[in-house]
Amino acid sequence: MNGSGDMNGSGEHSRMSTVERSWRTRRLDPDHSLGLRLTVAATAAFLVLVPFALLALLVLGAWPPLFRLDASVTDALHGYALADPAWVRVMSVWTDVFAPGPLRVATAVVVAWLLVRRARRLALWAVTTMVVGGLLGALLKLLVGRHRPDLLDPVARAAGFSFPSGHALNATLTAGVLLLVFLPFTHDRRPLRWALWAAAILLAVVTGVSRIALGVHWTSDVLGGWLLGLAVVAATSAAFRTWRARTGRRPARTAREGVEPELAGSGPAEARRERA
Secondary structure (H helix, E strand, C coil): CHHHHHHHHHHHHHHHHHHHHHHHHHHHCCCCHHHHHHHHHHHHHHHHHHHHHHHHHHHHCCCHHHHHHHHHHHHHHHHHHHHCHHHHHHHHHHHHHCCHHHHHHHHHHHHHHHHHCCCHHHHHHHHHHHHHHHHHHHHHHHHHCCCCCCCCCCCCCCCCCCCCCHHHHHHHHHHHHHHHHHHHHHCCCHHHHHHHHHHHHHHHHHHHHHHHHCCCCCHHHHHHHHHHHHHHHHHHHHHHHHHHHHCCCCCCCHHHHCCCHHHHHCCHHHHHHHHC
C-alpha cells in the first residue's frame, strides 16, 4: 500500500512538474507566439511602468517634496509668462497645433498610408498604440482625480483632471509611432536618422513643456504623461517584434530600423508576406 501510494505521489509530482515546465516553456517558446508575445510585452511594459507607478503613488499621496517642486516650477514659469506675452502666444500656438486631436488625425493619415502600402499589421500596431495609450490616460485621470494649478492670474485655461497630462501622453505616443514607422527610410543615412529622432523628441518635450508654461499642468503631470506614453510604445513594440520572430523575419534593430525595416522597400513580395 505504501509503495502504491509512493508511486501515485511520485507520478502526480512528475505530472505537476511537467505541467509547470510546459507552462514556463510556452512563455518563452517562439512556436507559441501568443505566450511569448504577452510575456515580452508585459516585461517591457513593467520595466517602463515602474517609474510611472512610483510617480503616481507620490501624486496620490500628496508627497510634500513633490508638491513643493511642482509649485516652484509653476510659479517661476507663470511669472515669466506674465512678463512676456510673446512667450505665451508661442506656447499657445504650439499646444493647439500639437494637441491630442490634431496628433490623432496625423496618425490616422499615416495609418491610411500604411494600408495603401498593404502594411496592415504595422497599421494595426499604430492604431493599437494610440488607442491603448489614450484609454489608459483617460482612465488614470479619473482614478487619480488631481486638480490643475489654480493661479490668480491665469494665461490659459483647461478643463478636466490633471494627472497624467493628455497632451504629453499623446505627443509621446505619436512621436513614438511616427519615429518607429519612418525609421526604415533612414537606412544608411545617419543625419536623416538623427533628424528624425530629434524631431520626435522635440515634439514630445516641447508639447509637455508648453502645458507647464501655460500653467494648466503641474510638472509631475507632464512627466507622468511622458512615462506612460513610453511604456505603451515599449509594450506594443515588443509585441510586434515577437510577431516578426514568429513569421521568420530577422530581428529588427528598433532604434535604427524601426519596427518594420522592410517597409522602406515594400513591393509585391513584401505585400504578400504582410498578408500572410
